[in-house]
Amino acid sequence: MKREAQHNVSEFSILGLSEKMELHLPIFVTILLLYILIIFGNLTIIAVIWGNSHLHSPMYILLLNLSLIDIAYTSNILPKLLNILLTEKKMISFVGCMTQLYFFIALASIEVILLAAMAYDRYVAICQPLRYSSLMSLKYCIRLAISAWTIGLLDPTGHISLVSKLSFCSSHRIDHFFCDLSPLLKISCSDTYNVEMMNYIVGSLLTLSTFLLTLISYAFIIFTIIKIKSAEGRYKAFSTCSSHLTCISIFYGTIICLYMRPASSYYPEQDKFFSLLYIVLVPLLNPIIYSLKNHDFKDGVSKIIHKLTL
Template identity: 55%
Template sequence: MAPKYQGNVSEFIIQGFSDSPALQLPLFVLFLIIYLFVIVGNVIIFSVIWFSSDLHTPMYKFLQNLSIIDISFTSNVLPALLHRLITQQNKISLFGCLTQLYFYMSLAGIEFFLLTAMSYDRYIAICDPLHYINRMSKKKFAWLISTLYSVGLIEPLGHVVLVSKLSYCNSHIIDHFFCDLIPLLKLSCSDTFNVEILTYVVGTLLAGNSFLLTLISYIYIISAILKIQSTHGRQKAFSTCASHLTCVIILYMTLICLYVKPTTSYSLDRDKFFSLLYSVLVPLLNPLIYTIKNKEFLIAFNKLRYRVISSIFPVKIIL
C-alpha cells in the first residue's frame, strides 16, 4: 500500500550539479563512463569468482556480494542522474523519491554490515586459522549473509515512514543529485526531530557498532601479524586484509563527513561532493582495490579469460 502523503507536494525537482546547459553533456559523458566502469569491473569480479572453483571460499564469496551491492548502489543513483542530464526532466514524484531514499539507505546499511562480516572473516583466518573451516562453514556463512541482508532491508523502513509523514511546503527543489535524507529534512516545514533522533540512534547502534567491531577485529589482526617472525609471512598475512582495510577507511571517513553532524551544519556543495564520493567513486574503486594486487584473483581471471577467448576463437592444433 502506498503511503499517505501530507503537505502540498506531490513531486520534487532534483537540481543536480549545474544549471548551465553547456555542462550537461560533459557531465553526462563523465558519469556514463564511470557507470560503465562500475558495472564492468564488478561484473568481472562476480563472474571470475562464480566460474573459478578455487575462489569458492568465504573471503571471495563476501567480495562477490560486495560487487552485487556496488552495482545495485550505483544503479540506484546514476541512471536517473544520466536521464536528467540528457533529457532535462528533473521532476521526481514523492513516492519515487522515497523509494530511491529507501534503497540508498538499505544498500548502504548492507554494505556496512558486509564489510564488518569481511573483517570478522579475516580475523578468524589470521588469528584462529585452525578453526576457520568450522567457524566459517557454509551454513554459518549463509546465516551471516541472510542476516545482514535482512537487517539492511528492514532498518530504513522507520526513516521512510517518518519522512513520508512530513509536510513539504517550503520548496519543491532538492539541491542535490538524488533523494537523500538530509536534503529532504532541510526542505520540510514540519518538525524533523523524530527523524533526526532515529537517525542518530540507528547510526549509533548499527553503523557505530559495525565500526567498533571492525576496529576490534583489526586490532587483533594487526597484533597477530606483528607476532609473525618471518617477513614474508607478515607480508602475506597483511596482503589478505590490506585491500579490505583500505575500503573500510574510505567508506567510514566519507560517511562520517556526510552524516555525523546536525542538519543545521549542512553544506550543499560539500555534501554533494562527499555523496558523489560515496555513491559513485567508492563502487568504482572497490574492484581495483580488491583485485589489482590479488594474485589468486589475477590467476583465476587469466584462466577464465583464456577459456572465453578459446571458446570464441578455437585454435586447431595440427600434429
C-alpha cells in the same frame, strides 16, 4: 492535517551536481565512464566467483554479495543523475523519491554489515587459521549474508514512514543529485526531530557498531602481522590491509560525517562531494582492492579467459 502533509507535493526537482550548463556534458561523460567501469568490474567479480567452484569459499561469497550491493547501490542513483545531466529533466515523483531514499539506506546498511563480516573473516583467517573451518564455515557465511540483506531491507522502513509524513510546503527543490535524507529534511517545513532522532539511534546501533567491529578485527590482524618475522611477509600483509582500510575509511568516514549530525548543518556543495566518494569511488575501488590484487581471483580470471578462447 496528516493527509495534507502527505500529499502537499507530488514531485521534487533534483538540482544535480551543478547548475552551470557548460559543465553538464563533461560531468555526464565522466559519470557515465565511471558507472560503466563500476558495472564491468563488479560483474566480472560475480562471473568469476560464480564460474569457479574453488572460489566458493566464505571470503568470496561475501565478496560476491558486496559486488551485487555495489551494482545496485550505484544503479539506484547514477542513471537518474545521468538523465538529469543529459536531458535537463530534473523532476522525480514523490513515490520515486521515497523509493530511491529507501534503497539508498537499505543498500548502505547491507554494505556496512558485509564489510564487518569480511573483516571478521580475514581476522579468523589470519589470527586463528586452525579454527577457520569451524568459525567461518560456508553455511555460517551464507547465514551472515542472508542476515545482512534482511536487516538492511528492514532498516529504512522507519525512516521512510516518518519522512513520507513530513510537509514540504516551503519548497520542492532538492539541492543534491539524488533523494538523500539531509536535503529532504532541509526543505521540510515540518518538525524533523523524530526523523533525526531515528537517524542517530539507528545510525549509532548499526553503522558505529559495525565500524567498531571492523576496526577491532583489523587491529588484531595488524597486531598479528607485526609478529611476522619475514620483512617481505609483513610488507605484503600490510599492503593488503592498508588498501582495505583505505576503502573502509572513505566509506565509513563520509557516512559518519554526513549523517551523524543535525539536518541544519547541511552544506550542499560539500555534501555532494563527499556523497560522490562513497557512491562512485568506493564501488569503483572495491573490485581492485578485494579481488584484482588477489592471486586466487587472478587464476579464476585466467581460467575463464582460457575457456572462452578455446
